[in-house]
Amino acid sequence: MLTVFAKIDNDRVLSAFLVESSWEGITMNPEEHKMGIRGSSTRQIFFNDVKVPVENLLGRRGEGFRIALNILHIGRIKLGATVLGAMRRAINYSVSYANERKQFGSFIADFGAIKHKMANQVVKMFATESAVYRASKDVEDTIDSLLEQGKTYGQANIGGVAEYEPECALLKVYGSESQDYVVDEMVQIYGGMGFSSEAPADRSYRDSRINRIFEGTNEINRLITIDSTLKKGMRHKINLFEAASEVVNNLDKLQAVETEGKDYYEIKHAFVSNLKKTILMLLPVVTDTFKRDLVHEEEIQMNISDMIMHVYVFESTLLRVEKIEKEGLKPDAKIYRDILDVLTRNTLQKTYSNAFDAIGSFAEGDLKEKLCSALRTLTKADPTNVKESRRNIADKLNDDGLYKF
Numbered sequence: 001m002l003t004v005f006a007k008i009d010n011d012r013v014l015s016a017f018l019v020e021s022s023w024e025g026i027t028m029n030p031e032e033h034k035m036g037i038r039g040s041s042t043r044q045i046f047f048n049d050v051k052v053p054v055e056n057l058l059g060r061r062g063e064g065f066r067i068a069l070n071i072l073h074i075g076r077i078k079l080g081a082t083v084l085g086a087m088r089r090a091i092n093y094s095v096s097y098a099n100e101r102k103q104f105g106s107f108i109a110d111f112g113a114i115k116h117k118m119a120n121q122v123v124k125m126f127a128t129e130s131a132v133y134r135a136s137k138d139v140e141d142t143i144d145s146l147l148e149q150g151k152t153y154g155q156a157n158i159g160g161v162a163e164y165e166p167e168c169a170l171l172k173v174y175g176s177e178s179q180d181y182v183v184d185e186m187v188q189i190y191g192g193m194g195f196s197s198e199a200p201a202d203r204s205y206r207d208s209r210i211n212r213i214f215e216g217t218n219e220i221n222r223l224i225t226i227d228s229t230l231k232k233g234m235r236h237k238i239n240l241f242e243a244a245s246e247v248v249n250n251l252d253k254l255q256a257v258e259t260e261g262k263d264y265y266e267i268k269h270a271f272v273s274n275l276k277k278t279i280l281m282l283l284p285v286v287t288d289t290f291k292r293d294l295v296h297e298e299e300i301q302m303n304i305s306d307m308i309m310h311v312y313v314f315e316s317t318l319l320r321v322e323k324i325e326k327e328g329l330k331p332d333a334k335i336y337r338d339i340l341d342v343l344t345r346n347t348l349q350k351t352y353s354n355a356f357d358a359i360g361s362f363a364e365g366d367l368k369e370k371l372c373s374a375l376r377t378l379t380k381a382d383p384t385n386v387k388e389s390r391r392n393i394a395d396k397l398n399d400d401g402l403y404k405f
Contacts, residue, residue: 002045003071005064014064018056025050036206059154066158073161073168075215077139080171081132083179083211086204087125090179090186091403093200094118098189099398108189112387115394117185122393123342124178126405131174131316135167165228169221170309176211176218183208222305223298229308230287244280251281251370256380264337265322271344272318274378275311278355279304281374289362303358307351314347335396338389339405345386352379 002019021028029044059067095118098109108114143160151159161168183204187194194201212218233240247254254277257270282304290297321340325333352375359371397403 003058004047005068008061011062013062014068015061016058016064016067017052018058019050019052021045023050035209036203037210070158070161072215073165076168076172076221077132077135077161077164079211079215080128080168080175081136083175083208084125084129084132086208087121087128087179087182088403090183090201090204091118091121091125091397093204094121094186094189095397095401095403097193099401101191109394109398112391114189115391116387117189118397119342119390119393121182121185122397122403122405123339123346124181125403126339127313127317127343128171128175128178130320131167131171131313134316134319135164135171138167139164166225166232166308167312169216169224169228170305170312172215173212173218173221173225174309174313176208179208179211219298219302222302222309225305225308226301230283233283240280241284244284247277247280248284251374254374254377256377259382265318268318268322268340268344271348271381272311272315275307275314275347275351278351278375278378279307279311281371282307282355282358285367285371286358286362297362300358300361303354303361306354310347310350314343317343332396335392335405338392341384341389342386342393344381345384348379348381355379 002021004017004019005014006017007013008015019026025048027046027048029046032042032044034040034042058064095109098114098118099107101108103111109118139160142163143156146156146159147153183201187201187205190199190201193199196202215221216224229238229240232238233244254274257267257274259267262270286297286300286304287294290300294301317340321333321336324330324336330336355375356372359368359375363371396405
């Protein structure tokens with residue numbers, strides 16, 4: 001069964017059709033050979049005077065583009081979930097090999113450098129999973145709400161997923177790049193054996209690479225993340241520009257996160273708040289500076305998109321870890337604090353770096369000085385012992401022998 005998009009007569013827009021590949025007039029080229037995902041079919045299809053019954057029209061006439069967009073939204077959030085299985089497989093192979101391979105008389109799993117890699121694999125996996133859970137629940141709740149309002153099943157699904165277009169796009173980017181990191185470190189943990197096609201790293205490495213390309217390249221999805229966020233603000237679906245104006249008008253009053261006498265989670269939520277302010281202070285300044293020409297400033301857009309992505313994933317992980325501890329969902333909550341501490345440090349660094357590059361790419365003089373000063377304040381944090389946190393994460397992984405977080 002093929003989903004085909006084509007125009008009816010002289011229509012300006014596309015319609016969608018369900019077409020059976022066995023119908024007369026349809027021919028296909030041989031299967032193409034690919035770097036990875038070799039179990040999937042990729043081949044050219046040719047249509048020559050193929051007759052399609054009217055009942056095979058999918059949706060209504062002219063709805064093809066909307067259907068295609070909805071497929072992409074769903075595909076993106078599903079890809080964020082799909083890579084979790086691939087990451088888990090790679091992590092499990094990594095820890096298994098690290099506890100079998102000896103070097104200098106010790107298992108390589110005992111070395112700090114290897115623990116660092118395995119812990120980062122776990123953090124990437126756990127953070128991706130947290131964001132997927134959060135976005136999926138939000139989408140599901142919105143679909144249920146639309147159904148209660150009398151929408152049809154199709155209308156509710158299209159509307160529910162479209163409402164979270166930015167989240168779908170950023171999950172696709174974060175998930176695919178996290179998987180690439182995890183499988184690349186899997187090769188490194190295996191060492192020379194990892195480069196052999198006899199080792200399981202070979203297939204994981206080749207299969208992973210497509211995820212940054214299909215469902216829209218990661219570059220396109222980064223642009224979609226910021227574009228759809230701005231549009232939601234312009235339509236007042238979120239109080240984006242109102243909140244941004246408040247931050248920009250009070251740059252000299254912004255304060256770093258205070259830790260003295262504060263609860264652990266109170267401090268983490270304060271970091272989320274400040275990191276969001278770094279995004280809010282840039283959005284109006286950038287849009288005012290470039291106006292319609294912002295579309296040509298893709299590098300700056302992608303800087304801000306990455307900030308949105310990392311802060312969303314960080315907040316999602318924070319909410320999950322807080323729930324785990326406060327509701328007693330896991331026996332050892334401390335290990336999840338370790339994961340969150342590593343992610344906190346990573347998010348602060350990535351947010352600062354992206355914002356610093358963005359500011360340097362357009363601001364000058366007094367404006368540049370004000371923005372950089374505010375950025376330093378908002379991302380200021382005391383050093384934490386992330387080395388010990390990573391070792392704790394890796395020790396649990398080694399003790400379990402599998403990913404059990």
